[in-house]
Amino acid sequence: MTDLLRFDDWTSPVPPVEREVLSRLVEGEDGQPPLLFVPGPGLGAWAFAEHWLAHAAGRGFPAHALTPRADGGLRAHVHDVVQTAASLPRQAVLIGHGAGALVVSRALGRYPARAAVLVAPVMDRWATLGAALKANPFGTLRSRPRLNRKQLFSDGVDAEAYLARMAFSRRLTVPKETPRPVGRPPVLVVGSPDDRVVPRKSLDRVATHYGGAPLLFPGMAHALMLDTGWPEPIDAILDWLTKELSAGS
Amino acid sequence: MHDTPDIADRRDAVCVIGAGASGLATIKNLREHGFAVDCYERETSVGGAWNWRHDRSPVYANTHLISSRPLTEFPDFPMPDNWPDYPHHSQLLSYLERYAKHFGLGEHIWFGTEVVSAVPVGDGRWDVTTRSTGGGSSRVQRYAAVIAANGHNWSPAKPDIPGDFKGQVIHSAQYKDPAQLRNRKVLVIGGGNTGCDIAVEAAQQATTVWHSTRRGYWYAPKYIAGRPADQVNDRLLKWRLPLKMRQWIYRRTLALTTGDLSRYGLPAPDHRPYESHPIVNSQLPYYLGHGRIKPVPDVTRFAGGRVELADGRGIDPDLVITATGYAPRFEFLGPELIGTEGDGRPDLHLHAFARKHPTLAVVGLLQPDAGLLPLAHWQSVAVARWLQLRREDPVRAAAVQQKESARPVSSWSRRQVVDTRRHWFEVDHIAYLKSVGELLHEMEPAT
Incomplete structure (x- = not known):
């Protein structure tokens, strides 16, 4: 019933903000639907602009990434x-990472x-909190929780530069039910069994919940799109997408 | 088929009539439920009433929404949040065009094609005869279902005023541009939102303006304490305040904002708040107070250059605009199919489902106290889910149908309104959406 009666939206609409959207478009746009990448509040659109946007566009998918609004x-x-x-010209594929998922x-x-x-x-809620407490107890218990380099990145990634660009914000409350x-x-x-933020379970x-099994990339850390092995998951995602889109039409 | 070689069988496909807001939502939601769709639109583009290029569009140059943006947008495709609270009609059209493009609806629409008739052929299927609006031969195709989304604001309902009038009489449908009013003596007939809007425009353009209304209404402002009035009103509904208390708050709010309009010569309302379609206009009281709009009672007859009024007075306008609304028309359907025998008022379950034909429905035939699009969306979701259930699980579908037919009309329709044609399809958006939600819940796929 709450689907139909949206009193929150009707009585106190979310105030509009200027949204940062980074895009890599495809020449002669046809065929593939646009992708919209959504990072968690700690990261910005830049995290996808680093590798994945251009790679997806190179494979024919117009790719966009949204920076979450501050606070x-x-x-x-x-x-x-x-x-x-809704602002994109065609029905979009949503790709969320971390809290962005x-x-x-x-x-x-x-x-x-x-x-x-x-x-x-x-x-x-509890599984991710437990994992975070184990990997980084002090960072996790802050009012604006922090993730450290070991949680986010595997070796060989320029972690300091990325960490400097992150903005740590309040933890989002995870509602009980997923619509x-x-x-x-x-x-x-998609995930990694070696992710120290999101446990395998x-x-x-x-x-x-969505009636499937996770696609796993062993050896990668939480920030898959910034990892040294970044091409592997995005290629697998685009392969899956290509297959689903041709099956559905 | 061998026996009917001239009828193209479209098998499980659904025929949708009209590509306005309701038709577009219907195509999209039927497609999402796995149906092939052929939509017929007699105009050459989408948007229906909101497309000012269409001959039958009722919009005029300065038409803005009466309900605010969040209460008017499709629930699954919001309008841009940097648009104004009350967007202009051209914004609504661009919104509908983007909706059609976003969901790839264009390829399912046959433009410039009108539906001449839809006839049931037994087993729930329909023979639909279409013809190009440019003329030419007609074509018959067989469909699994017919959904009429042909709108109800395009066929002007004109008042029957006796006598002859020397000046010009037009229906509000023909009012397009303020230039039509400039330096003229204008009489606007009708106290609906259109009548009030045109009276206000006339106050800004014409030399003299009379506004004729049959009864007193509650004229709500567009803003209350800096918020769109419908958003404030929905807060009362969210808190589930009883009707009596809402009526009291309504009277108090209007007393503090609009104030008592009988001072200007308007009759006091002859009904309680919430018992007529809401009229939202902040400028009408302003121009009444500046003497630019002169309220007058009902018109009794035309007499040459004069217009005689119910109170015995006479006035001498040179332009009369009748803002007396529109009548629903379903020429392509036999009157027995949707119960329009007699006065032309369709008798449909939830104003949508034909009572005797499970594969015939009407989408968008509502007059809600909020925007129509959200309601048309959920109606079309219910129609799509109903057709899907009927196809996949006929036994459960029959059970749902039986349960629904026992549902009293008063549970979803607003009965406590002034009994006029204007209120035939009047619904309270909350009560109505609750009823549709219950129906959707009953049809929930078994998991």
Whole structure:
């Protein structure tokens, strides 16, 4: 019933902000649907602009990444994702990473995405908190939790430069229930068994919720899109997408 | 098929009539539920009433939304959040065009094609006859279902005023541009939102303006304490305040904002708040107070250059605009199919489902106290899910149908309104969405 009666939106709409969207477009845009990458509030669109946007565009997918608004709550982040998706010329594929996957999972209840990918999704309240406490107890207990280089990156990544660009914000409250996606899009869960933020159990649980199994990339850290092995997951995502899109049409 | 070689069988495909806001939502939601769709649109572009290029579009140059943006947008495709609270009609059209493009709806629409008739052929299927609006031969195709989203604001309902008038009489549908009013003596007939809007424009352009209304109304402002009025009103509904209390708050709010309009000669409302379609206009009281709009009662007859009024007075306008609304029309359907025998008022479950034909529905035939698009969206989701259930699980579908047919009309329709044609399709958006939500819940796929 809450699907139909949206008193929050009707009585106190989310205040608009200027949204930063980085894009890599494709010449003669046809064929493939646009991709919208959504990072967690700690990262910005830059994290996807580093490797994945250009790579996806190179394979024919117009690719966009959204920087989460500063100090927004979950509702504001979901609003921004739906607004950005609706502003694209065609039905978009939503790809969320970390807490951005949580935002995407909520946005899927609002906007009928063409497909969705949840990368290392932080959607499992206690499991992710437990993992974070184990890996980084002091950073986790701050009012604006911090992630350290060991949690985010594997060796060989220029972690200091990336960490300097991160903005740590308040932890998003994870609601108990995940909405059923509208328009029944195919949903893929991607992660790494060696992720120190999202435990393997949690990946399985999220994937099961969407009726699948997670696609795993052993040896990678939480920030898959910045890892040295970044081409592997994005290629797998685009392969999956190509297969799903041809099956659906 | 061997026996009917001239009828193209479209098998499980659904025929949608009209590519306005309701038709577009219907195509999209049927497609999402796995149906092939052929939509027929007699105009050459999408947008229906909101497309000012269309001959039958009722919009005029300065038309803005009456309900605010969050209560007007499709729930799954919001309008840009940097648009104004009350967007202009051209913004609404660009919104609908983007919606059609975003979801790739264009390839399912046959433009410049009108539906001549839709006839049931037994087993729930329909023979639909279409013809190009440019003329030419007609074509018959067989569909699994027919969904009419043909709109109800395009066929002007003109008042029957006796006598002859020397000046010009037009229906508000023909009012397009303020230049039509400039330096003229204008009489606007009708107290609906259109009548009030045109009276205000006339106050800015014409030399003299009379505004004729049959009864007193509650004229709500567009803003209350800096917020769009409908957003404030929905807060009362969110808190589930009882009707009596909401009526009291409504009276108090209007007393503090609009104030008592009987001072200017308007009759006091003859009904309680929430018992008529809401009229939202902040400028009307302003121009009444500046003497630019003179309120007058009902028109009784035309007499040459004069217009006689119910109170015995006479006035001498040179332009009369009748803002007396529109009548629903379904020429392509036999009256027995949707129960329009007699006065032409369709009798449909939830104003949408034909009672005797499970594969015939109407989308968008509502007059809500909020924007129509969200309601049309959920109606079309319910229609799509119903057709899907009927196809995949006929036994459960029959059970749902039986349960729904027992649902009293008063549970989803606003009965406590002034009984006029204007309120035939009046619904309270919350009560209506709740009813549609319950129906959707009953049809939930078994997991």
